[in-house]
Amino acid sequence: xxxxxxxxxxxxxxxxxxxxxxxxxxxxxxxxxxxxxxxxxxxxxxxxxxxxxxxxxxxxxxxxxxxxxxxxxxxxxxxxxxxxxxxxxxxxxxxxxxxxxxxxxxxxxxxxxxxxxxxxxxxxxxxxxxxxxxxxxxxxxxxxxxxxxxxxxxxxxxxxxxxxxxxxxxxxxxxxxxxxxxxxxxxxxxxxxxxxxxxxxxxxxxxxxxxxxxxxxxxxxxxxxxxxxxxxxxxxxxxxxxxxxxxxxxxxxxxxxxxxxxxxxxxxxxxxxxxxxxxxxxxxxxxxxxxxxxxxxxxxxxxxxxxxxxxxxxxxxxxxxxxxxxxxxxxxxxxxxxxxxxxxxxxxxxxxxxxxxxxxxxxxxxxxxx
Amino acid sequence: xxxxxxxxxxxxxxxxxxxxxxxxxxxxxxxxxxxxxxxxxxxxxxxxxxxxxxxxxxxxxxxxxxxxxxxxxxxxxxxxxxxxxxxxxxxxxxxxxxxxxxxxxxxxxxxxxxxxxxxxxxxxxxxxxxxxxxxxxxxxxxxxxxxxxxxxxxxxxxxxxxxxxxxxxxxxxxxxxxxxxxxxxxxxxxxxxxxxxxxxxxxxxxxxxxxxxxxxxxxxxxxxxxxxxxxxxxxxxxxxxxxxxxxxxxxxxxxxxxxxxxxxxxxxxxxxxxxxxxxxxxxxxxxxxxxxxxxxxxxxxxxxxxxxxxxxxxxxxxxxxxxxxxxxxxxxxxxxxxxxxxxxxxxxxxxxxxxxxxxxxxxxxxxxxxxxxxxxxxxxxxxxxxxxxxxxxxxxxxxxxxxxxxxxxxxxxxxxxxxxxxxxxxxxxxxxxxxxxxxxxxxxxxxxxxxxxxxxxxxxxxxxxxxxxxxxxxxxxxxxxxxxxxxxxxxxxxxxxxxxxxxxxxxxxxxxxxxxxxxxx
Numbered sequence: 001x002x003x004x005x006x007x008x009x010x011x012x013x014x015x016x017x018x019x020x021x022x023x024x025x026x027x028x029x030x031x032x033x034x035x036x037x038x039x040x041x042x043x044x045x046x047x048x049x050x051x052x053x054x055x056x057x058x059x060x061x062x063x064x065x066x067x068x069x070x071x072x073x074x075x076x077x078x079x080x081x082x083x084x085x086x087x088x089x090x091x092x093x094x095x096x097x098x099x100x101x102x103x104x105x106x107x108x109x110x111x112x113x114x115x116x117x118x119x120x121x122x123x124x125x126x127x128x129x130x131x132x133x134x135x136x137x138x139x140x141x142x143x144x145x146x147x148x149x150x151x152x153x154x155x156x157x158x159x160x161x162x163x164x165x166x167x168x169x170x171x172x173x174x175x176x177x178x179x180x181x182x183x184x185x186x187x188x189x190x191x192x193x194x195x196x197x198x199x200x201x202x203x204x205x206x207x208x209x210x211x212x213x214x215x216x217x218x219x220x221x222x223x224x225x226x227x228x229x230x231x232x233x234x235x236x237x238x239x240x241x242x243x244x245x246x247x248x249x250x251x252x253x254x255x256x257x258x259x260x261x262x263x264x265x266x267x268x269x270x271x272x273x274x275x276x277x278x279x280x281x282x283x284x285x286x287x288x289x290x291x292x293x294x295x296x297x298x299x300x301x302x303x304x305x306x307x308x309x310x311x312x313x314x315x316x317x318x319x320x321x322x323x324x325x326x327x328x329x330x331x332x333x334x335x336x337x338x339x340x341x342x343x344x345x346x347x348x349x350x351x352x353x354x355x356x357x358x359x360x361x362x363x364x365x366x367x368x369x370x
Numbered sequence: 371x372x373x374x375x376x377x378x379x380x381x382x383x384x385x386x387x388x389x390x391x392x393x394x395x396x397x398x399x400x401x402x403x404x405x406x407x408x409x410x411x412x413x414x415x416x417x418x419x420x421x422x423x424x425x426x427x428x429x430x431x432x433x434x435x436x437x438x439x440x441x442x443x444x445x446x447x448x449x450x451x452x453x454x455x456x457x458x459x460x461x462x463x464x465x466x467x468x469x470x471x472x473x474x475x476x477x478x479x480x481x482x483x484x485x486x487x488x489x490x491x492x493x494x495x496x497x498x499x500x501x502x503x504x505x506x507x508x509x510x511x512x513x514x515x516x517x518x519x520x521x522x523x524x525x526x527x528x529x530x531x532x533x534x535x536x537x538x539x540x541x542x543x544x545x546x547x548x549x550x551x552x553x554x555x556x557x558x559x560x561x562x563x564x565x566x567x568x569x570x571x572x573x574x575x576x577x578x579x580x581x582x583x584x585x586x587x588x589x590x591x592x593x594x595x596x597x598x599x600x601x602x603x604x605x606x607x608x609x610x611x612x613x614x615x616x617x618x619x620x621x622x623x624x625x626x627x628x629x630x631x632x633x634x635x636x637x638x639x640x641x642x643x644x645x646x647x648x649x650x651x652x653x654x655x656x657x658x659x660x661x662x663x664x665x666x667x668x669x670x671x672x673x674x675x676x677x678x679x680x681x682x683x684x685x686x687x688x689x690x691x692x693x694x695x696x697x698x699x700x701x702x703x704x705x706x707x708x709x710x711x712x713x714x715x716x717x718x719x720x721x722x723x724x725x726x727x728x729x730x731x732x733x734x735x736x737x738x739x740x741x742x743x744x745x746x747x748x749x750x751x752x753x754x755x756x757x758x759x760x761x762x763x764x765x766x767x768x769x770x771x772x773x774x775x776x777x778x779x780x781x782x783x784x785x786x787x788x789x790x791x792x793x794x795x796x797x798x799x800x801x802x803x804x805x806x807x808x809x810x811x812x813x814x815x816x817x818x819x820x821x822x823x824x825x826x827x828x829x830x831x832x833x834x835x836x837x838x839x840x841x842x843x844x845x846x847x848x849x850x851x852x853x854x855x856x857x858x859x860x861x862x863x864x865x866x867x868x869x870x871x872x873x874x875x876x877x878x879x880x881x882x883x884x885x886x887x888x889x890x891x
Binding site: 243244 | 683684685707708709711712718720725726727728729730731732739740741743744749752753754756
């Protein structure tokens, strides 16, 4: 005898997130109204600011790239039953890897090799930073939520130390490294499109977006189409069953944290090699945390994460425009709106889901044998 | 007959009229009606998923019925929560006890009972009341014992006392004997008779027909959410009840040939297992299982059988002993790896299939490769070979009659019996040389039990060495060629399968028979 029929898939995957989003915007609208601005006008400014012109689209996609990497990192760990809150620190250290590699090699190697080295370096540094909490969880039972949060702070302290004392450009006051040679700059989207004769406005969007999309595909293959992903999901789904099946949960936990950290490290690729072209402080700007919301909203599926990243990217970019256009809406209020989206689509995800799904459940066959 | 006529004059203690309940597409209760006379013991039997628990949870206020009426002593009442039920005098003893194990008996008793904000007077009142109830119903208990230190039988008595203390006049017991020894069961039944004699109405949910025959006055049979029969117990028998439950004739015996044991396939020597808290769970156990025989391990749940099985399957390291199997030796220094043992021909149907044997959220096809996921037949170079696995799953579902035969259905969506068939299909289709089976029919429908038993016998006859752990004595006696009895981690006796009887095994399980087989010392 089967349990209750589930609601159609589109209800859970599409309708529920849209309803949550609508609620978040409704409450945001009320707040905008309360401070004496016109919510409808605010929406128009927000949307136009996010996707209304080429530069805006470029910025939205650039933000989305970072959020995608961070979201994938959270999702991979989640499939092993781990809540990696350390994306921020892993991204920071991943950026350190890119920076150190490019400072060492930018004068000697061509771009393709430098790109390969940077990808490997960001992955390796991010993975190493996640390996420690992974090891502590697997072998010492220290909860990964606690340790990854702690490692964010350690990453910040470490970067401060390195940039102030070691990597700082001599003769400079601000704690940042020298600029990389232009050969080591990951081409911007406007440059790359220019090669094909397409002229677009300048924006920070660069080729790491393609790598982010490739990572989405690779993560999907890893989780649902390989034995390693199978092991990850068994450990996340039922740890005693993993032991029963001869899968060592400790090894899987450590390996999964490394993959997760590597994905977070790619935020550094986008920022350091793609945009800043030098190593500096605070370039992660909270993407690691927004990635948690993107993973939650995207239900830990790469496709969902792509969509959620686009949404949060648009909120980042459109929100900045909004703060610029409407004097009474400050940057802080934009953060409040982003927070409401996270609250409704992440934290309160299960508030409406059961009710909405119940409404769409296929009607039970009347009478007869079940 | 005059007595029955007297009872009929009073309104029934409980009357359920047209109770209907749906969970999504599942029609759990279909217009169920039931009347239980005051001061009687009423049994409810039915297969898993027949709707017994749903019905009792509606009566106890956990669920709300979609339609229908609950009457207590002839008055219709609304039961919207367990508190409402208790106010109406209805309480339930759950299969899994709802006690705080670090609290004393007395503290558990006053849990959830309103009586002012100061604890001391409430405890004083509770102590007096507890002693009175214990005396009246033969439920003796030390009020100051910590519940966690008590064996299962007394813990159950605390649950019953708790219900009586809260003023229950109608007591629902859900599978109360599943964790008890035969002696403890007899004691429970004595308590139930005492309750009945003092006018308490008892509703007993069980799947053990023997107990229904022994203790109940009347019995109702549920099948697929509907009440299919009400019987006076004295006027029916086990065979007809079983037939009513399943909806067809069920042979209760098995056609079993004598075993032809071959070489030793699994040899255990001096095995001890210590748990995380340092308690010795398996204590110096040794035995052999030969190809072509079923060795049964009987014992009350929690006497080390689970730990023994886990150790043999390579899931649990052990500090002492040695296990020989298929040319390998497992020792404390060389612990076994479940994956490696599988490739050497050890199959394991775990006791707790949802806990250990499957990942509930996975679709069936992903669970059909659990433990064998590294098999080259299931993969290409990097990616898994989905079509091959799906075909394999479909074939196993057809052969083992798994319903619904849908490889994409989430595993927790299957009934217990069908989940078990999936696990058994996965483990047996590898033609193992040694098969470890724990509680093969726990939570499994009668129809599937018959199938599983026949399959295990067929494995034995094909030359597989089978080690069967079960707390169901009937199952052990029906299947095993030799029976070992475990008590507090030790093997306390061995009985040949064909000469075993429930009394001897029961005494061994309670460790009451030291040598002379007579417990009356």
